[in-house]
Amino acid sequence: MANSKKRRKIIVFSIIGLVLVTLIAVAVFKKKQPVITVQTEKVIRTNIIETVVANGKIYPVVQVHISPEVSGEIIELPVKEGQRVKKGDLLVKINPDIYIAAVNLAKASYESSIAAKASAVASLEKAQADYDRNQELFNQKLLSESDFIGFKSARDVAKAQLDSANDQVNVAKANVDNAEEELAKTTIVSPLDGTISKLNSQLGERVLGTVQNTGTDIMVVSDLNTMEARVDVGEMDVVLIRPGQNVSLEVDSFKDQKFTGTVTDVASSSEGLNSLSSASSSTTQDATKFEIRIRISEKESFRPGMSVTGEIETRSRTNVLAVPFASVTARPPKPPPKPPGKSPKTNSVSPASKATNIAKAGGSETNTVKVAGSETNTTPTGNGATNVAKADKKGGAQQKLVDVVFVVEGNHVKMVPVKTGISDETHWEIVEGLKEGDEIVSGGFRAISRDLDDGKKIRKGAATGEEPKS
Amino acid sequence: MEPTLPTPAPPPAAPPAPATSLAGRLMNVLAAPGEVFAGIKAAPSSVANWLVPVLIFAVVGTISMCIMFAQPAIQQTVHDQQVKAMDKLVQQGKITQAQEDQALQAMEKFAGPVLLAVFGSIGIVVYGFVSIFGWALVLWLAGRWLLKTQFDYLKTLEVAGLSSIITALGMVITTLLAVILGRLYAGPSLALLVDDFDPTNRGHLLLGAVNVINLWHTGVLAVGLAKLSGTGTVKTATVVFGFWVLIELLLIGIGLGKWAL
Numbered sequence: 001m002a003n004s005k006k007r008r009k010i011i012v013f014s015i016i017g018l019v020l021v022t023l024i025a026v027a028v029f030k031k032k033q034p035v036i037t038v039q040t041e042k043v044i045r046t047n048i049i050e051t052v053v054a055n056g057k058i059y060p061v062v063q064v065h066i067s068p069e070v071s072g073e074i075i076e077l078p079v080k081e082g083q084r085v086k087k088g089d090l091l092v093k094i095n096p097d098i099y100i101a102a103v104n105l106a107k108a109s110y111e112s113s114i115a116a117k118a119s120a121v122a123s124l125e126k127a128q129a130d131y132d133r134n135q136e137l138f139n140q141k142l143l144s145e146s147d148f149i150g151f152k153s154a155r156d157v158a159k160a161q162l163d164s165a166n167d168q169v170n171v172a173k174a175n176v177d178n179a180e181e182e183l184a185k186t187t188i189v190s191p192l193d194g195t196i197s198k199l200n201s202q203l204g205e206r207v208l209g210t211v212q213n214t215g216t217d218i219m220v221v222s223d224l225n226t227m228e229a230r231v232d233v234g235e236m237d238v239v240l241i242r243p244g245q246n247v248s249l250e251v252d253s254f255k256d257q258k259f260t261g262t263v264t265d266v267a268s269s270s271e272g273l274n275s276l277s278s279a280s281s282s283t284t285q286d287a288t289k290f291e292i293r294i295r296i297s298e299k300e301s302f303r304p305g306m307s308v309t310g311e312i313e314t315r316s317r318t319n320v321l322a323v324p325f326a327s328v329t330a331r332p333p334k335p336p337p338k339p340p341g342k343s344p345k346t347n348s349v350s351p352a353s354k355a356t357n358i359a360k361a362g363g364s365e366t367n368t369v370k371v372a373g374s375e376t377n378t379t380p381t382g383n384g385a386t387n388v389a390k391a392d393k394k395g396g397a398q399q400k401l402v403d404v405v406f407v408v409e410g411n412h413v414k415m416v417p418v419k420t421g422i423s424d425e426t427h428w429e430i431v432e433g434l435k436e437g438d439e440i441v442s443g444g445f446r447a448i449s450r451d452l453d454d455g456k457k458i459r460k461g462a463a464t465g466e467e468p469k470s
Numbered sequence: 471m472e473p474t475l476p477t478p479a480p481p482p483a484a485p486p487a488p489a490t491s492l493a494g495r496l497m498n499v500l501a502a503p504g505e506v507f508a509g510i511k512a513a514p515s516s517v518a519n520w521l522v523p524v525l526i527f528a529v530v531g532t533i534s535m536c537i538m539f540a541q542p543a544i545q546q547t548v549h550d551q552q553v554k555a556m557d558k559l560v561q562q563g564k565i566t567q568a569q570e571d572q573a574l575q576a577m578e579k580f581a582g583p584v585l586l587a588v589f590g591s592i593g594i595v596v597y598g599f600v601s602i603f604g605w606a607l608v609l610w611l612a613g614r615w616l617l618k619t620q621f622d623y624l625k626t627l628e629v630a631g632l633s634s635i636i637t638a639l640g641m642v643i644t645t646l647l648a649v650i651l652g653r654l655y656a657g658p659s660l661a662l663l664v665d666d667f668d669p670t671n672r673g674h675l676l677l678g679a680v681n682v683i684n685l686w687h688t689g690v691l692a693v694g695l696a697k698l699s700g701t702g703t704v705k706t707a708t709v710v711f712g713f714w715v716l717i718e719l720l721l722i723g724i725g726l727g728k729w730a731l
Contacts, residue, residue: 005502005505008501008502009498009501009502011501012500012501013497013500013501016500016639019643020642020643020646023643023646023647023650024646026646026650027646027649027650030650035542035543035546410666411543411546411547411652457542457543457652458546459542459543459545459546459549460546460549460550461549461578
């Protein structure tokens with residue numbers, strides 16, 4: 001009896017001891033999976049407006065560079081920079097002396113040619129009279145033929161001389177007109193109502209005309225009532241921009257105000273493409289830029305050259321599924337599950353696997369990617385280079401990263417590939433892969449971009465990085 | 471007159487059983503509770519028989535709370551429960567979304583794992599004392615009213631106290647399971663079969679109530695009542711288990727099911 005009681009006690013205590021030891025051993029030696037702290041949000045429906053941000057400067061839409069057609073010294077400059085002028089107002093007067101002399105000379109030549117014409121007329125009259133008189137005599141056979149021909153020729157010569165004199169008069173007249181035209185060009189008036197936005201020359205300066213040269217740029221007259229922003233966008237963004245798109249503008253000088261505008265022109269070729277040094281510029285590292293012109297809707301005291309930043313609304317979507325910008329990251333796609341019994345463990349890159357392995361530089365770390373039963377070890381490079389080893393036996397393109405989002409399932413996450421659409425500053429449009437109300441990981445940055453993977457344990461809270469292992 | 475035979479001398483009295491130490495009683499209640507409670511009945515009342523086990527329960531419970539609320543998975547479970555409760559209040563219109571956000575931020579800031587462990591420990595200690603005094607009262611009343619026997623309340627207190635060592639052992643097992651599984655409600659019960667245990671789900675609570683340790687504890691109490699009252703164990707088991715089932719169903723029914731676990 002006592003023995004059976006004792007035996008019973010031993011059995012009970014043994015069972016209790018065994019249970020406790022087993023549980024303690026499991027708790028201590030269980031593989032500790034790190035718990036990652038994340039922030040979460042729900043997938044929502046919202047409107048998304050995609051914008052392209054570009055910087056540039058403000059210029060007048062209408063801007064005229066005033067250059068003289070004739071050369072000379074500036075003797076009158078009755079305007080100054082910033083002055084408003086009306087169409088027809090005097091801007092510049094160039095010394096007209098030589099041009100006045102040229103006009104006088106031309107006029108004198110013209111007078112002379114008129115006198116020469118009068119002389120030719122008189123000569124023709126005389127020659128015609130002689131011809132008529134001698135023709136009568138020739139008809140009465142009172143004059144020899146040779147003498148008659150002489151009078152006839154004299155008349156023809158007189159006629160020709162008169163014609164030449166007429167031409168000379170015309171030439172002289174044209175010269176007079178030309179000289180007067182040149183003289184008129186010494187006075188330059190404003191071609192439009194505007195403002196002298198830039199004055200390059202001073203009184204007394206000698207300027208070159210544009211007839212045989214590029215001409216001196218004396219001043220610029222601009223219509224400041226209608227201004228445009230000229231901004232530069234990169235080649236990746238320019239394909240999204242079309243005339244007519246709305247733009248929000250911020251001018252550095254008017255920080256508290258917002259302006260609006262409309263795209264009026266998109267450059268067909270990049271800036272600097274046709275420069276003389278295009279061959280050398282193609283080897284430089286400058287980004288390819290295209291100029292976009294934006295008509296500013298509001299009237300404000302803008303000045304040419306002011307800096308402006310424009311947000312061009314390129315595309316928009318209404319009431320679409322959206323996730324926070326930081327939620328989307330790129331990862332290699334999950335390999336398809338292999339049938340059991342294939343691909344035993346190897347220490348070389350498995351030829352049947354389509355996984356992409358990334359070796360860390362320096363040879364101190366290796367990543368292993370498990371592919372449905374086969375384990376593949378990467379080899380460290382040892383030389384500091386990062387290489388991507390392709391495991392596909394058939395060869396070909398490396399595996400493309402796919403956009404993924406981490407969906408919260410209890411205290412784990414599931415990596416879900418998604419198809420994204422457009423984005424704005426805060427959200428990505430989700431075209432495929434999620435539904436409204438799904439809870440997804442929206443932060444921290446390191447967790448999403450690096451630490452999280454399919455099935456990993458998470459904890460919701462403020463982003464503090466990796467939690468102590470559980 | 472016939473000579474009378476001499477009266478045989480009475481057999482010498484059996485020597486009294488040696489008194490078991492307190493440690494012995496605490497260990498033996500796990501394997502041979504009947505023996506322990508028979509000794510309790512015969513021996514004079516001792517405060518140590520109930521005070522020491524309840525103190526052991528309090529210490530073990532405090533350590534368990536500290537370990538459990540240090541687990542990130544359990545902290546996450548508590549946080550999720552708080553969020554769920556607040557969401558319900560918002561849906562009912564009792565608070566606004568902004569108030570909920572503020573409250574959750576305050577909870578995260580001020581009601582961290584340390585505070586949870588502190589309050590949990592206090593709760594466990596209080597529960598320990600309430601439990602043994604409560605069970606002692608139940609056993610005493612059951613003896614008086616149902617079994618029509620008389621015995622001291624202090625004796626039932628000793629029985630309830632010594633039995634609580636089983637719940638202390640259960641606390642250790644529950645803590646180890648919580649650490650292994652990363653779940654808050656991870657006692658040795660049918661609730662282990664449920665992946666996503668919901669303490670507001672009555673079905674889940676019923677499964678959680680079917681706990682090996684609870685059943686063992688209740689059985690030992692029934693043995694104690696049987697020894698004190700001198701009645702059969704089957705009868706006392708019916709009374710004690712019947713009371714336990716009623717209490718569990720009542721707590722689950724009125725929405726205090728977590729306390730039933």
